[in-house]
Amino acid sequence: MNAIGPLADYLADLERAVDEIANTWRPEDPAYRADVYRQIMMQFSYGYFAFFHATPEHPDWAPLWNPVYTLQPNPDDIYLYAPVSTDYRYRVSGSRGTVKMLAFNTQAALPGLPGEIDTTGKCYADLDDRDLQIDADGEFEILLSAQRPEGYGGNWLQIRPGASVLMVRQRSYDWLHEIDANLAIECLDPVPPKPRLSPQDILLRIRQMAAMPAAAMGLFYQMQNQIRATAGVNVFQPAPLGGALSKQVYLPAVFEFDADEALILETDVPEVRPYWNFQLNDPYFNAVEYVYRLSSTNGHFAQLDADGRFRAVISLQDPGVPNWLDPAGYTEGTIYGRWYDCDSCPTPTLKRVKFAELRQYLPTDTPVVSPEARAGELRRRVRGCQRRRRW
Template identity: 30%
Template sequence: MRMPHPESTAATREALRAAFDDMIQCFQEARDAIDDPALYPPPPTDRNLAEGYRYVAGFMLNAIERALADPLYPRFRRAIQPMNRSTIDNADAVYLGVEIDGNYSYRIRGRAADTRHWRGEAPAAGTTAPQYVIFELASGYSGDSGKLSEMQPGTRINTSTLDSSKLQVEADGSFDILVAPEQPEGYSGNFMLSKRSSRGVEHVGRFLTCRELFHDWANQDLLDLEILRIGCEQEPRPPIDPAGAEHMLREIGRIARNQVHFWNAFNTITLETYGQVPGGISERMGLDKPFMPVNDMNPPNVLGIATGGGQSSNIYAGGTYLLEDDEALVIETRTPIEPHFLGFHLANLWGESLDFESYPSNINAHFVETDPDGARRWVVCHRDPGVANWVSTTGVLHGYTSRRWTYPEPPPKEQWPTLTARKVPFDDIRAHMPHARIVTAEERAAQRLLRHRHVQRRYRQY
């Protein structure tokens, strides 16, 4: 005869209910950041408010997934996706993340389609690997403290990085990567160090990211990836207990609240989205305008993990646009040394990339058409100007512009990309882009279909 399960205790029920209530309270505090001026939200337009609620819901989703993860039994998941876009994300990227404990050793196994372009060779016809891939192992997760003080140098570091320019890949596209506190003697394969000292502090790798960047949305496809802690098959995972459930619930709330509060402050104070502030980044960099200037972009620069995160192999530039219906922003760049990846993207003031499935709200180096003088020119405006290289605001009147150039080895400063931006009347776009090709409505529809199909593949959940 089966014995009945023992009844839960009143103490357990009350403790779990209290943890759940704490989680809900943190969700409320995250929600407050949508419209409480003390928490640095964007201007409260109807659209900003609507997008703000979606934005907070996205951080709730991300917090649930992170709090339910187990560093000893990890699996790759989507750190950013259409349901939880944030941090002025790259619309050409897949962001994968996995929690680990860098005191242990792990093995990543993967497979890619044709990778010849990773080695500077011409790619084969048909499906290929992403344009560029980078694995980065960080000792912490940007924004988790909820306070800008976490950006102090040495607070958080990358213990290791490995990108597609250095990744050893077999002829069939397979590869593996050892992640460990020490490199075994005689080991010559792909390796990522999970413990590193910096400024006298030992940092342990806790969050492993994989960014897959796409140029050719029609033909480049995702990696297949798995990660396993070495020896996990010998140690079945213990079931969750009440203490573990209490911790999980409070972590969900804490992560969601702190992330929303941190990025609001980061956008307003660090990036100076709404104007210069005392002690802001423009003052530290010697700029005479806000770091995120209006209808302009800051000079190409390197932003690292100490300034809120970012891909370690990127050169960045950013700004904001603020355009009327009869205005446009023409942005020009020249690249003395061609990067492995080049993308231009728009985002709303919450830092969510704009809808890149139904609109051309981003255009990368594969799709942008180069002018005869060697420059690449994009035009940002609210309505279709009928020319190539149009980047749509999707109707967002005020938002972020961002540009990324990816260099596994940074070029000399004198050979960095150059960048200019100018606001022009909508009716004068063709005068400022005299070589821009005319694009028909049928071609725009074909571009949208390509985007829909690529997004289906990029974010498949099966």
Template identity: 30%
Template sequence: MDNELRASWNRLCDTLKESAGYIFDPARGADASEQAEGLRHQLRMFFWAYDRIVENNDPDHPELGWVYPFKVGQDNPDAMYMTAPVDLSHTYRLTGRIDTLRYLGLSLMDHSFGRGRITQLVDVGSPDLTDIGDGRIDVVFSPDPDPGDHVGDWFQVEPHPCRLFVRQFFSDWASEDQAELHFECLDPSGPPGRLDPVRTSQLFDELAREVDTVPEFWTDFAGGQRDLGQINSFDHVPSHKVSQSAQGGSEKQSYGQCWYEVGPDEALLFEVTPPDCLYWNIQVGDTWYQSLDYVNLPTTMNDSQARLDPDGVLRVVISHEDPGIQNWIALGGCPQGAVTYRWNNADSAPVPTLRLMPFAEVGDSLLPDTPRLSADDRTALNAERRRHALRRFTR
């Protein structure tokens, strides 16, 4: 067994070394800075996969935990994502208080990214969860039917390999706090134990497969829009909600996305009348389909952070240089990547317009009475943003 354990470790190390080859593929058009970020992305994905596959992978004794930074699949900068292992031949209970955040989403789903369609067994959001008092929830996932006396929500689910995936969305970063959640298996098979060498070898091989496929899968997912010519335009996005559940998206949301290419002296003007919805956001990501630095820069914007013009239209400038207005999404020197918007629990799915223009012409494309921000104003906003983002992810 010692030889097999060592062999699985060596395979994992070799795979980690070789799996980054796609980052340096000239067809990606990634400059040296992007390649450096690509290597960091590879390590982040390894870190996330290790947490799920090795560290927190006991469905009898699950830990509902988060990984920071969670830079996976154009992660939402307004979110805290949490996961826990589940074996649906057992019964699980999620309790807690959720009244301080904008949205809580619960999904029971597998994580077969890059290996076929994602299966989602449950996809429910906080507007549809029962408040049992004082903003508290009591949710059960079980192979058994509801006995009829449970106060809260009960989901009878067929056994399927999966994890609980939790989305916490924060719109007003200053006033909305993390949910207080506790997740437990009510009928564990036995006590926790030490690692078994046979099982550990299997887990190392699974971890190797993950790091060899998933990071490149997400990169290809975003880059596919560039290959289709869906650049600096949402014209390809339908004006109705399209299910993204097979890719791991929530049925509670409508998504739209395109590839962007913006030079240092250029800007994109994003225009839309937002729908009536619980929450919305816009964000930018890089070549590797991970969010840009939202702690230190305004690389995302949501319904609490934006200003609508008097005509009800949202106008946002996406650029490397600060245009001196509230509605700015910063690219921070990243020349290409993905622009994504989300409408959460919306009554419609409007498609925004994008216009590429010289940065010098941005002012002429905004309403004349658009309020201006000074450099000091921006510094203060960025400092406040950083403080609240790091408060969310206490380290």
């Protein structure tokens, strides 16, 4: 066996992630540098699950973005990840639970994982619970394979050429009262027992873990910088339908305001709207703290005004109105909205105003939310989030 060097020798690629600071909006800002260091540790922390936990021959669920906030995970979603391959057939089985939506998709490599990132959608295949045959007791099975077996009429999800990942989204509306699904995945083809990793395999995976933050951060810094370059600041630029979820339209925008200001997000809502939400991200494409901050809302929690429109306020301090989106100390970042399988896709607007003058720009009948009511809202949020299995 060849000698094994110091662990630091296999972690050298972590420094490439530090170099990505040059692609942030404020590369000379010490606070930005510290935040990027934190982001690198977030990426690195879930890399173990990605590289050591399972293989296509021996698939198993791993948390994806739930216990960390990197790569703007949807706060309503609990994400699961399992490696798959077109060489094998798989069965996903379990109980549906009562979450708002249960979605499955196969795709090419996730950001930072080995393999090419598919930006065209050619490797994607997806379905949600409304596409599934589910027993009266909530039980179901899905067959995953490269081709549908002849005569097979059950639930089926294709693993297209180039796909290597199965993702699951357990999407909740009412965090406090919905019950998560209970799922298993197994390979249906004969495989040898799961082996002990060789020293070479271990060292390779450590190198891959170290390279993961730079690969992921480079991709998503580029995405948010492109939004800023093409749409500008405080302007929504709807993304085309498609991607990992074929029924979902994303609504990205770069937001920016001063400490004594607020942003008013305003939009019509579709008449048919199975699911929709808005969330705030920091300037590095990480979801803003969403357990102990009201940094997101969805169609269950959101309050519509008397005219049927949705209005939210983004501000550092509590504005005392419904639908406060708390940026947790950030005055710039990105906003992402989602219309899922809706009958229309309205484009929201953002209006930048002085915080002291906020109510002049809101409907006169906008309710007052007292500090006591806000505290109760946050307590319910914390309980709801912590009851969900995030890892």
